[in-house]
Amino acid sequence: MSYETILVEIEEGIATITLNRPDVLNALNDKVFNELEEAATKLAADEAVRVVIITGGEKVFAAGADISQMATSSAVEVATGGNPAQKAFINIENMPKPVIASISGFALGGGCELTLVADVRIAADNAQFGLPEIKLGIIPGAGGTQRLPRLIGIGRAKELIFSGAFIKADEALQIGLVNKVVPPDQLSAETQKMAKRFADQGAVALRLAKAAVNEGLRMDLEAGLEYEHKCFSLLFATEDQKEGMKAFMEKRPAKFQGK
Template identity: 75%
Template sequence: MAYETILVDIADGIATVTLNRPEVLNALNGQVFNELGDVALELGADPSVQAVIITGGDKVFAAGADIKQMANLSAVDAAIGGRPSHRAFSLIETIPKPVIASIAGFALGGGCELTLVCDVRIAADSAQFGLPEIKLGILPGAGGTQRLPRLIGAGKAKELIFSGDFINADEALRVGLVNKVVPADQLREETLKMAKRFAARGAVALRLAKSAIDEGLRMDLEAGIQYEHKCFSLLFATVDQKEGMRAFIEKRPPDFKGQ
């Protein structure tokens, strides 16, 4: 599928999706959200893709929503206009493969919310994060008030959302917003290294591990444990489980088939 606001590259089982609106600091609008949702469906169904990277490039991740597009919306318009972002973020969040956000420069507003729907976040030391919507008289409307507290805790999330202030990469690492911070000139290399490490694992086990974590977080502990056990048991019907354990016993690297 052809896209206008994003670039898609697939190589060696790794799909890289790059936001491509540099003239507006990768500001997110309806078209971007529609294309992100479509590419999430495409990559999720592509058996050649084992992991996905989402990035804005070397200078900026995404500096939020396109405020000019939002300024004169009515309440009804805002309700309707929010649907593409909710669709896109839900589809990215449920890609049945590891999704890594590779973040340089600003990740603000909707850009910060986009990082939250990824499984893992790796940031350049140049990165800055923030949800500044409160300074515009609104609140984060693409899942930020729900996903951020689940990731870093309610108290810190409320501080960031109530103030609208930015935090740098080191603070983001300290509070658990990102998994790793690297020098800016190493961001691409380190992100690709992480993606390849994930992609080398068994695809079926990865899919079910992600499902066990994400679905389990929506359940009480006992229900989550039961769901995990179901996922665990199902893996013993796979080719990869047999290969993985045989390779361990034979002291050799496994040759996973994704089956």
């Protein structure tokens, strides 16, 4: 896969999407969003890909949206522009396989919102997070007002959104914004370790586990439990379920085939 603003690499079932605009701290613009949406679509359909990692590289994840692109936009242009950021992020969020955000340096504005669509977030201890849009006279527009409260709670989310303040990795860990914090020189290895742990599981079970969580959050508890049971039941029609339980009883590692 060849793109202008991102790099996509696939190795041993793990795809890595790297934001690739280092000269502007990986600022996000429509071109980035369109390429992210296209890459997510292709990786979602690639049966050889078991897990997807999104990163900005060693120095910065993404320092926010490209303000130069937005500064001259009118309300009509924004309202009718199709919202490529939300389209891309929804596409990533709905991928039928685990997505890990690997975060070093700044993850601000749209960059922070991009981390929110991942299933799991691992941060280097030099990472900083924030939604500073309020300081520009606007609000987060790529899902931040909706996903952040669902992840860390309404009060903490409002505090970050209303103040535009930045928080460091240790605080992000404390409030549940990230799953793990590691030294910068260990970030890549720890991300790969987690990705491999996910990739070693049955692909169908992973897909339905993600669907059960994501779809269930959109339902009331009773409907969510019913949806979970449907997913649970469907897995008993898979070869992976037979192999997983047989391997357990035979006290050996399972060899899942994603079927």
